[in-house]
Amino acid sequence: MPNPIPVIINGAAGKMGREVIKAVAQAPDLTLVGAVDRNPAWLGQDAGELAGIEPLEIPITDQLEPTLGMAVQERELGVMVDFTHPSGVYHNVRSAIAYGIRPVVGTTGLSSEQIQDLAEFADKASTGCLIIPNFSIGVVLLQQAALQASRHFDHVEIIELHHNQKADAPSGTAIQTAELLAEMGKTYNPAQVQETETIPGVRGGLAAENIRIHSVRLPGLIAHQEVIFGAxxxxxxxxxxxxxxACYMPGVLLAIRKVTQLKNLVYGLEKIL
Amino acid sequence: MPNPIPVIINGAAGKMGREVIKAVAQAPDLTLVGAVDRNPAWLGQDAGELAGIEPLEIPITDQLEPTLGMAVQERELGVMVDFTHPSGVYHNVRSAIAYGIRPVVGTTGLSSEQIQDLAEFADKASTGCLIIPNFSIGVVLLQQAALQASRHFDHVEIIELHHNQKADAPSGTAIQTAELLAEMGKTYNPAQVQETETIPGVRGGLAAENIRIHSVRLPGLIAHQEVIFGAxxxxxxxxxxxxxxACYMPGVLLAIRKVTQLKNLVYGLEKIL
Amino acid sequence: MPNPIPVIINGAAGKMGREVIKAVAQAPDLTLVGAVDRNPAWLGQDAGELAGIEPLEIPITDQLEPTLGMAVQERELGVMVDFTHPSGVYHNVRSAIAYGIRPVVGTTGLSSEQIQDLAEFADKASTGCLIIPNFSIGVVLLQQAALQASRHFDHVEIIELHHNQKADAPSGTAIQTAELLAEMGKTYNPAQVQETETIPGVRGGLAAENIRIHSVRLPGLIAHQEVIFGAxxxxxxxxxxxxxxACYMPGVLLAIRKVTQLKNLVYGLEKIL
Amino acid sequence: MPNPIPVIINGAAGKMGREVIKAVAQAPDLTLVGAVDRNPAWLGQDAGELAGIEPLEIPITDQLEPTLGMAVQERELGVMVDFTHPSGVYHNVRSAIAYGIRPVVGTTGLSSEQIQDLAEFADKASTGCLIIPNFSIGVVLLQQAALQASRHFDHVEIIELHHNQKADAPSGTAIQTAELLAEMGKTYNPAQVQETETIPGVRGGLAAENIRIHSVRLPGLIAHQEVIFGAxxxxxxxxxxxxxxACYMPGVLLAIRKVTQLKNLVYGLEKIL
Incomplete structure (x- = not known):
C-alpha cells in the first residue's frame, strides 16, 4: 500500500471543515497533517475533538503558510482542502501551488479572471488543482442524467425546495442545472397554447432557453431538486x-485522490467522476 | 329492493355525459330514462352505443322539457344530471325543479346571484338540488385533509401540475384549495428571512393569505395537485x-343518490360526503 | 397571564429528553422545575447546557421522587414528561399521580394491563394522564386523513421508508396505520386478477384486512410514510x-398543556388534537 | 429532401399497431405502404380510419409475404414494424430479411437461440434488423442514468407501481433494471444491521445482487418505475x-430511421440512442 496522502484543511473549524476532518480521519489512504482556521476561538484545539471524534493530535493553527511549509518538508504530494471565504481563497490557492501542495477548493466566489489566472499558474507549476463549486456526487449525476434526457425531451421544468431560512431563490444549483440544459443549444418548452397567469408568478421564473424554475420554501425541508421532463x-x-x-464527503475524498494525479487546474466535479 | 332512481342526462353526448351514461347503466339502483343533447350530430343515436357500451334503447333527443315531462309521468323522484353549457344551465335547473325532477349540476358558470335564486326556488318547491363544481371525491378529501392540517401547520405551499394544453394558471382547483385554507382566518408562511427572487416569479404566485401556488405545465402530465405543509x-x-x-363517476353517483333525500339546494361535494 | 405550568422531565439526558428541555425552556407558558436522569454521567450538569442552550440553573438529578415532592410543595398542576425505559415507566407514572403531578408519557412498552391499571389509578385520583405512543402531529393527521379516505376508497397500499440502521420492518407507525384502516370493518384491495409473484415478496407484506406494506431501507433516508389510495x-x-x-415538540407541548385540563387517563395524540 | 422511408406495419390492428399507423402517417420522412393483420375482423378496412385518423388508402391485408414482395418492387430500403405474436415473429423477421426489408421488432418472446439465428441471417444478408423489447426512450434513459449512479452509490431499491389488472409482479422492466445494475459486478446494499421482517414480504423481493424490488398494484395507477439510490x-x-x-412512438420512429443505416442485427433501444 502506498503512503497515505497528507491533507491540510483550511477553514477547519467551519461546518464543512469539521466534516472533512472526520472524513479524512476515517479514510485509510489519507492522513491529516494540518488544520488551519482564522477564527481565534478554536486556536490550539485538537482538530479531532473539534470534529467530535477521537483526538488527532493536530492542533488548529491560524497560520496557513507555515503549515504548508511544514507539510512540504515532511512529505510529497500533499493536498490542501479549502473551505474558507471568498475574500481569501485566491491567495490561499496561489500559496498552496507555490509550495507544491495541490488545492481542492470548495470555497465559492472566485471570479472567472481569478480562475483563469490560477489555471495558468497551476499549469506553469505542473501542479494539480481542483475547483469544485458543488461536491455532491448525487447532484452531478442528476445534472448529467438531465443532459442525456435533454437530447430526447423538449419539455422540462425544475422545482427546487429548501428550508425557509434560505433567502435567495432560485438555488444556485437549480440555476446551474438550467444553464447546463441551455447549453444543449435548443429552446425548451415550445408553447402549445397561449398561456395566461391569473395570479402573477404561478408559472415560475424563466431561466435560460425558456426553462422554468419553481422555488418552494418551507420549514422541514432541507435541500431538494427535481427536474421533470415531459413528452x-x-x-x-x-x-x-x-x-x-455528510453527502458531500464522497466528493471531497474523490477530489483529494484525483488532484494528486493532475498537472493542471480542473473545474467541476463532473470532470473527475 | 326499492325501485331504481330514474335519471335523465342533459349534455349526454359530451365527454362527461358519455361517462355518466356508462356509470348510470352499470349502477343497479339507477335507471337511465332520458338522454338530451343539443348537438344535432347525435340526434336519435342510442345513448348506450354513443357511450361505447351495449344499446340502452334510449335515443338522444334535443328536447329537454318533453323529456322531463315524460319522466315525471312515469316515475317519482327522478334526477337530472346536467353537464351542458354556462349559457343554458340556469334555465335547465329551473325547468327540472318545476317538473319536480332533482338537478345534479356539474356545469360551471352559474353566478352567485343565479345560485341564490335557484336556492330560493328549490326551497319553495321543497326539491333537492345539488350544484357540484368538482365531482372528484379524491380532491375533496385532499381539501378536507388540508383544512385539518392547517389547524396545526402554519406553513404551506401548493404545486399543481397539468398538461401543456391547459391555458390558464393556476388551476381552478388549486385556487379553491388556497381559498379554503385562507378561510381558517390566519396568514400563512410568516417569513424567517428577507427573501430575494433573482429570477422574478420563481417563488410562485401569491394567493389568499400568503399561500404560494406553483403551476407546472408539461406534456405527459394530466391533472395533479400537491399541498405541502412544513414545520x-x-x-x-x-x-x-x-x-x-372515470374518477368523477363515484361522485356523480353519490350525488344522484343523495339529491333524492334533500329538500333544498346544496353546494359542493364536501357537504354530502 | 396565568402562572406558567411547572414541568419535570424524566429521562432528561436522552435524545428526546434534551429536545424537550429546549422546547419547554422556549415556551413562555411553561417552566422547567426538574430534570431527572438515571445515567450517572450527567449527574449535576445544568439541564440547559446539556440541551445545548443557555444555563437554566436546573441540575440533572437521578432521584425522581424527591423531585416530584419538591415540585408539589412549590406549585400546583405540575406535569411530568417521561421519556425513559419500558422497565421503569409504570412505576414513574404511579409515583407522579400519587404526588398529583400529571404524567405525559412518551416511553413505549406499557402492557394493556398496565395501561388499564394506570387508568383506574388516575381516575380515582382525578388526575390527568396522557400516554402518547407517537408525538408526531403530522403522522396523526396523516392517519386521520387516511381514515377519512378509507370511507371512499377500497384500494390502498402503504410504503414506509427508513434509514438502513433500522432493524425491524415494517415500522411501528406503518403497522398502526394499517390497523386503524382495518378497524373500518372492510377488507381492502379486492383482487381484479389472479396475481403471481415471480420473485417472492415483491408484493410486500400483508397486514390486517389485506393491506399491503412495503418497507424500504436505505442510508440517506430518515423516516417516511406514504399511504396510497387508488380508484x-x-x-x-x-x-x-x-x-x-424537533418535529415531535409541538405534540409534546400540546400534551403538557392539555393534560392539566384532564381528570383521567387518555391514550393517543389523536384524542387531544 | 430524400425519398420518404416506406414502412409496412405487421400487427396493424392491435393497440400498438394502430398507434404506429398514426405516428408513421404524421412523420414527413416516412410513408406507410402496407398494413398487415391476421385478425379477419379488420380485413380490407382502411388503415388510417382504423387508427382514428384520415383515410390513408392502405387497406388492411392478412398476407405478409405478398405485401413484402410488393414493397420491394416499388421502393428501396423499406422497413417492417412487427407488433404481432411470439408464435409468428421469428418467421416474420426471416421473411422480411429475405425480401431485403429491415425489421423493427417490438414483439416479445423470441428465444436467445432465435435471436442468435436471426443475427446470423441478418449479417449474411447485410440487412439491418432491430429487436427492441421496450420502445420507451424514457425508460432507457432512466436505466442508463441508474447505471451511471451505480458507479457511485452502493445502496439501491426499486419500486414499480402498476394498475391492479396486471397479474405478474414484478414488472419485466423492473427486473430488467435490476439485471442491468447487477451487471456492474458488485453486490448492493451491504447490511448495517441484522434485519427482521415482522410481516413476511415487507422488505420486498430479492432480485440479482441483493437489489430489492417492491411492486404496488392499485386501480388508478398506470405504469411507473422508481429507482432510489441512497448514501x-x-x-x-x-x-x-x-x-x-403514445410514449413509445418516438422510440419506434427512431428505430425505423436507424435500422436503414444498419447492416446487422442490433438488440435494445439503448444501442441506438
Missing part, C-alpha cells in the same frame, strides 16, 4: 434530496 | 393525481 | 417525512 | 411515469 404519454423525473452535509 | 423537522404532503374522467 | 382514474397519496426530532 | 446524507431518485401508449 406525450410520459414523465421522467430526476430528484435529489440532501439531508446532511 | 421544523417534518413535511406533510397531500397529493391527488387524476388520470381519467 | 379508477385517480390516486390519492398522503406522505409524511420526518427529518428531525 | 449518507442524500437520496437520488429516478422515476418514470407512463400514461399513454
Amino acid at each position: 406525450p404519454g410520459q414523465i421522467y423525473t430526476l430528484r435529489h434530496d440532501t439531508s446532511d452535509r | 421544523p423537522g417534518q413535511i406533510y404532503t397531500l397529493r391527488h393525481d387524476t388520470s381519467d374522467r | 379508477p382514474g385517480q390516486i390519492y397519496t398522503l406522505r409524511h417525512d420526518t427529518s428531525d426530532r | 449518507p446524507g442524500q437520496i437520488y431518485t429516478l422515476r418514470h411515469d407512463t400514461s399513454d401508449r
